[in-house]
Amino acid sequence: xxxxxxxxxxxxxxxxxxxxxxxxxxxxxxxxxxxxxxxxxxxxxxxxxxxxxxxxxxxxxxxxxxxxxxxxxxxxxxxxxxxxxxxxxxxxxxxxxxxxxxxxxxxxxxxxxxxxxxxxxxxxxxxxxxxxxxxxxxxxxxxxxxxxxxxxxxxxxxxxxxxxxxxxxxxxxxxxxxxxxxxxxxxxxxxxxxxxxxxxxxxxxxxxxxxxxxxxxxxxxxxxxxxxxxxxxxxxxxxxxxxxxxxxxxxxxxxxxxxxxxxxxxxxxxxxxxxxxxxxxxxxxxxxxxxxxxxxxxxxxxxxxxxxxxxxxxxxxxxxxxxxxxxxxxxxxxxxxxxxxxxxxxxxxxxxxxxxxxxxxxxxxxxxxxxxxxxxxxxxxxxxxxxxxxxxxxxxxxxx
Numbered sequence: 544x545x546x547x548x549x550x551x552x553x554x555x556x557x558x559x560x561x562x563x564x565x566x567x568x569x570x571x572x573x574x575x576x577x578x579x580x581x582x583x584x585x586x587x588x589x590x591x592x593x594x595x596x597x598x599x600x601x602x603x604x605x606x607x608x609x610x611x612x613x614x615x616x617x618x619x620x621x622x623x624x625x626x627x628x629x630x631x632x633x634x635x636x637x638x639x640x641x642x643x644x645x646x647x648x649x650x651x652x653x654x655x656x657x658x659x660x661x662x663x664x665x666x667x668x669x670x671x672x673x674x675x676x677x678x679x680x681x682x683x684x685x686x687x688x689x690x691x692x693x694x695x696x697x698x699x700x701x702x703x704x705x706x707x708x709x710x711x712x713x714x715x716x717x718x719x720x721x722x723x724x725x726x727x728x729x730x731x732x733x734x735x736x737x738x739x740x741x742x743x744x745x746x747x748x749x750x751x752x753x754x755x756x757x758x759x760x761x762x763x764x765x766x767x768x769x770x771x772x773x774x775x776x777x778x779x780x781x782x783x784x785x786x787x788x789x790x791x792x793x794x795x796x797x798x799x800x801x802x803x804x805x806x807x808x809x810x811x812x813x814x815x816x817x818x819x820x821x822x823x824x825x826x827x828x829x830x831x832x833x834x835x836x837x838x839x840x841x842x843x844x845x846x847x848x849x850x851x852x853x854x855x856x857x858x859x860x861x862x863x864x865x866x867x868x869x870x871x872x873x874x875x876x877x878x879x880x881x882x883x884x885x886x887x888x889x890x891x892x893x894x895x896x897x898x899x900x901x902x903x904x905x906x907x908x909x910x911x912x913x914x915x916x917x918x919x920x921x922x923x924x925x926x927x928x929x930x931x932x933x934x935x936x937x938x939x940x941x942x943x
């Protein structure tokens with residue numbers, strides 16, 4: 544199969560980028576021909592002030608991306624196009640190019656951008672669904688995108704225009720979400736249920752190295768407010784178990800100062816680590832902590848922990864409850880509840896045999912649900928359904 548993949552990088556690297564790389568590699572490994580079309584929001588830095596204003600006003604359309612895609616569709620002649628992030632350089636304009644060429648479109652929804660101006664359902668240190676329950680204009684009132692009324696209004700304007708045109712419904716043949724929780728949110732927003740398919744993230748099977756619990760907890764991810772890092776470090780002042788933190792982000796400086804100011808000796812900030820080093824730390828961890836304060840779709844760190852037989856302690860929030868509790872591969876604590884988190888960590892330290900059993904469950908669940916081979920089969924089934932849906936639209940169009 545010939546697959547054209549489209550992805551728009553943010554100004555800072557994130558989990559979506561890793562998913563795109565892994566998925567493209569997966570498709571190629573199974574003999575598919577893959578072409579990757581990439582743009583980046585860093586391109587904004589090279590624009591003049593007037594060009595930036597013009598681009599921001601037309602967030603919903605890019606002549607360059609549309610023309611690029613028309614050319615690629617003619618030259619590459621893909622069987623299907625699979626988009627990941629399209630904001631804010633690729634834009635929804637590419638859907639129209641695909642429709643004009645009668646090429647099926649699959650869109651992975653890595654976050655809630657279509658439903659919420661900041662894509663997270665999160666503001667003022669808590670979950671917020673005002674945009675879903677009421678109107679997207681709620682985001683403007685609360686300045687949800689980068690703390691700016693103006694920028695949020697432009698994002699909302701773009702989203703509403705394409706909802707009104709039914710772009711998200713008529714021009715996308717299949718939406719991929721990462722959990723049943725996310726699927727329900729998109730159904731609630733108005734995307735037809737029969738167009739939404741759940742396909743979780745996956746991990747490559749690690750090298751067969753016997754796991755060695757070296758007696759520390761591990762956080763691996765972005766250091767930002769919504770990920771719960773500040774809460775985690777503050778709570779860890781009353782926990783004896785060492786905590787290693789891998790990752791970078793806007794809270795790095797603040798967290799480094801906080802740790803020094805409070806003389807927290809059992810928390811170690813390791814910064815960015817290469818994937819091989821991350822796996823080493825993962826295999827040595829007693830447990831992985833996911834303290835998110837916003838809805839997560841499916842953090843890659845969870846499936847990576849499962850692949851190493853490491854149990855997960857996570858917030859009882861959104862899809863995390865679905866992934867962790869249902870698998871009996873970890874424990875949940877109440878979001879932003881220090882006592883609840885401390886109790887779970889203390890229990891884990893005192894019940895080593897039970898924790899080992901959770902680790903075995905984690906690896907079993909990984910082998911049953913999250914291997915590359917299973918993910919490839921799921922993806923191919925979704926592609927076939929998208930192709931069939933697109934063909935059905937073509938027949939209906941011909942009869943009109």
